[in-house]
Amino acid sequence: MEVYERIREIRKHFFHDNNTEFANFMGEKTATTSGWVSGRRGIGRSVIDKITYKIPGVNPTWLLTGEGSMLNGYYDNKLPKENEASPIDEPIILRVPLVSQYAQAGYLAGYADAAYMDSLPTIPYIVDHEALGHYVAFEVKGDSMNDGTEDSILEGDRLLCREIQPHLWVSSKLHFRKWDFVIVHTEGILVKRIIDHDVDNHTITIHSLNSMYPDKVINLADVKQIFNVIELQRPRRR
Secondary structure (H helix, E strand, O other): OHHHHHHEEEEEEHHOOHHHHHHHHOOOHHHHHHHHOOOOOOHHHHHHHHHHHHOOOOOHHHHHHOOOEEEOHHHHHHHOOOOOOOOOOOOOEEEEOOOHHHHHHHHHHHHOOHHHHHOOOOOEEEEEEOOOOOEEEEEOOOOOOOOOOOOOOOOOEEEEEEEEHHHHHHHHOOOOOOOOOOEEEEEEEEEEEEEEEEEOOOOEEEEEOOOOOOOOEEEHHHEEEEEEEEEEEOOOOO
């Protein structure tokens, strides 16, 4: 089911498939909402945000991805009254550029190029507070962080990451005990833990959960970017 088909399901559920009622409630022209549900026009973030703001009973994850249930339980499946405040803080939908396994070599050359970053596909994440900073999602390649425990990061997982600005890891010690990291290195994109940061010698020691991969000391001069891993998104395994 595509996004426009899910919007059609919302219209059917809350407005008995009446496009005029739907348009009036959303504050749009009937031609606009008709376009939303027809598949003839693209559905941008502003449309998604408006629907989930106006109808808090709709599960934003379902609307964006089709995962989960359409309804999240608020208002007992009813529409809020005019000017009625939502009982919960409105979720913030963050669309983040995705660096897939196959795009990692290109990212090493293009990460500083705004046109290249704009060319990357994006994926949605729902966050509960204002998203400050530079976010990128990386698709995991390899098994270096898979030790068979619940802490494992598996190949194909998607990691929502926030960049740590270089001046924070060049001049002062990283807070590395509570995070996993994505390190954009001259040799590739590394998903690791950091177990030591030598500020004076400008090195970090990186650690893999998989014991087959030994700890390694790398020079920060060879590091282009460092990201905290904020959230893990795991696709269904077949």
